[in-house]
Amino acid sequence: MRWGLRPSGPGAAALARNLWVPPRLPSRAGWRGTARRLLVRSVTGASNQLQNSNNGGYRDTVLLPQTSFPMKLLGRQQPDTELEIQQVRPRLCAARGVGPREGGPTRPGATPGGPTPRAGGTGPQAPGPCGRRGKCGFSELYSWQRERKVKTEFCLHDGPPYANGDPHVGHALNKILKDIANRYHMMRGSKIHFVPGWDCHGLPIEIKVLSELGAKAQNLSAVEIREKARSFAKAAIEKQKSAFIRWGIMADWNNCYYTFDGSYEARQLRIFYQMYDKGLIYRSYKPVFWSPSSRTALAEAELEYNPEHVSRSIYVKFPLSKPSPKLASLIDGSSPVSFLVWTTQPWTIPANQAVCYMPEAKYAVVKCSKSGDLYILAADKVTSVAPVLETTFEVISTFSGVDLESGTCIHPLIPEKVSPLLPANHVTMTKGTGLVHTAPAHGMEDYSVASQHNLSTDCLVDEDGVFTDVAGPELQNKAVLEEGTDVVIKMLQAAKNLLKEEKLVHSYPYDWRTKKPVVIRASKQWFVKLTDLKTTAKELLKKVKFIPGAALNGMVEMMDRRPYWCISRQRVWGVPIPVFHHKTKDEFLINSQTIEHIVKLVEQHGSDVWWTLPPEQLLPKEVLSEVGGPDALEYVPGQDILDIWFDSGTSWSYVLPGKDQLGGWFQSSLLTSVAARKKAPFKTVVVHGFTLGEKGEKMSKSLGNVIDPDVVINGGQDQTKEPPYGADVLRWWVAESNVFTEVTISPSVLNAAGDDISKLRNTLRFLLGNVAGFNPETDSIPVNNMYIIDQYMLHLLQDLANKITDSYKQYDFGKVVRLLRAFYTRELSNFYFSIIKDRLYCENGDDPKRRSCQTALAEILDVIVRSFAPILPHLAEEVFQHIPYTKEPKSVFRTGWINTSSIWKKPGLEEAMESACAMRDSFLGSIPGKNAVEYKVMIVIEPGLLFEIIEMLQAEETSSTSQLNELMMASETTLLSQEPQALAADVIERKGTFLINLEGGDIREESSYKVIVMPTTKEKCPRCWKYTAESSETLCPRCAEVVRGK
């Protein structure tokens, strides 16, 4: 039997007029199926129509869909079903005595999809076959796939989340993205390596612990603080880990890595020494970003710029001390002369050591109309500075910057102190006066000028951000950013060197943890030299694939901004910098022997030994004897710990960090890996954004827009407002989001995700219900013998599968969602399912026409389930266990990726289906709101290619059973190449044209057609409800034949 090109034999016709939509009315329960003798519910509006009608005599002859797959999961059913699939509640299933059979009888009055949930109940209500669900081995999947003998490994390195606080949607975004990638690659046959880890050290934990302890914290020893920090981190890890497992993340949960493990710390100390030994790590006195609120140095990655910061900016006079020869020739000595300087950080003025200028710029001597004084500033700044100082400047003369060389000025606060004028290339004309106040202890560029010219780099500010006694009695003990600034300004005023003070709103660095402003302050720190590393790292980065590509630039830019990486922190919760300092001299001790000794100790006992063991035990015997022996030890262990970014390991090939981490963990792992083994630690980098509220606002407790993943899964206090969605909704949201930018989340976004999944569930239920009694091995119809519309669906399906696979490859999970959603709503629900119901329900069970359709449905089901399985693993497993013909193992994840056949690809069918659909649209559009089966339709096409194509769908002139009539969903369809002679007056006529485009444009032919619509003259068949019967009491010929054959 061939329907492919020249149809013969009876076609089929459509039943339902309405486009298929998920039914809203509860379906009548208890319809007795024929094949399995099980009580099941029906699926669709069409079946309701059949059941509710007075066709009782024929009801048992109609093949309604059968499946125990629930149409809807209500209330707790969604999360509970997921838990059963994860098999974490097996005892509950056993206690309820639900055996491994296909669903249970439905109680009268039950809502579709299962019994009404008990109010406030927490027990499992889903009537599903939970006994079967455990069989998918959800929680053993990771170990199962590790044991597979496969060649390729997909290694995704888990950039560790911080062991601090509750699991949040940012974690969900990161972990679920990784899981989708992992599950996809696993289904494609790779062995997945995914070992989750936690970043357990560092300031945020230390600060939290200390703030919880309050005043008591003052008296705690380093070891006590570390103990409390460790238990805090452990509690957070447990909470996060169980949430990640609940989200369905497939990983090696029994072998996670923790940066506070001794073995981890020991490895890190080895890398430190390796880098030190290569000269990549050094100790130096340098200005670094310093957080007074955390009392420690910070790396640039730990800064957050506040664009709303308000500084007190000032214009200050630096009186001329000794003019350069050129300057001397320009002034006559009749008026006082000063250099004009502008700064946003008045508190750094006491530390001033020089004033810098731009050698190639032009400078001017101006006369101030207000004071009569002479000022020197950049010629370009004359017109903009005068109005700020509420005066006018008369330019006396101009000269080149180089002519300032060898001149000096007087420190505005210390009359006896002279500050030299120095050339510097960091001076710009964008802001200020073109003359730059230079305090080497408080600026990176200032420091480099100072090292060139041997200026003092003494720091007048201590760890708390407070002036030391060296700053003088007026300033001592005053916080530089608060009272200190105020006093400096008053002192400048008193010295008559302040010209103007104004508020300036600008972007200023803050400590990202304490949210307080930082200062730049010189201190002795440990640094990684980045100059050489950067070049190699950038070279290696060229071989790394970045998704999106622009992320590479961000990474390189960030690296370019860092001349060095400050890796020492003045805290206790971390890995110690393994050096010993001399008690009196500025010397330290570190060598391969000391490191080996410490590494062994740390491997065995953890890094606590640094604080618990006496110093003499931290040194190996041979070294100890060289440095004074146990009794006269000249060295003490250093008190600095390593930056937590240094806590990262070195063996990863895939990363998915948050954007903020481009500068942090991500870069530190690159740099340590490049330093240690000249290799980038990853091959592909996927960068995702942060999660934001609905309107793109940041999520914060004060805004009340924080969304707790646990509430998304299990519902909130008021479950009418915050229903329990289950983890799959959370996962769908993640996949759907455009993760390459900022990701928004809100109740309406989640609700929409829930709706999407409901619609998908209905699609799946239709598919499952209609493959009942079908065995692909024995009942499949060869593709070329299938109905054209069924072949066309397979054609669309292979195209969909290719696109879905490509999108997964590109980590574009949002595209996967969009493709799938369009397919199951448009191609399936609204189109295909609405057309095939009559064939499925009213033909004989094993009629090849019906089997053709079931063949397509089974393939569609398989492709759809595999397509969404990485995103919705729970739903995929649930569906898989309801597929009537599935064999062991009953897990979609253990049976590979989508497998489509190239013979499904039939581009020629597109012309046939699209042209027929154009006529169908004309027909349906001409009878809006009416039932198509009450009409017969006449299609007139002039002889030619289009006629021949349509003829493939209907060989006979008039038919109520042809493929064409099935597509039209009419009572009968007549296909003509000439207009009929006479037509009744009340017929509706529609005209149209269709452009056939075959063989890649070689064959193009435009044809016109006419669709003529008239009411049917037949009666409604009591079995199939089509208007194809001679009387309302007799069956139509097709139904008569089917029933007779039973």
Ligand SMILES: [Zn+2]
């Ligand atoms: Zn009938």
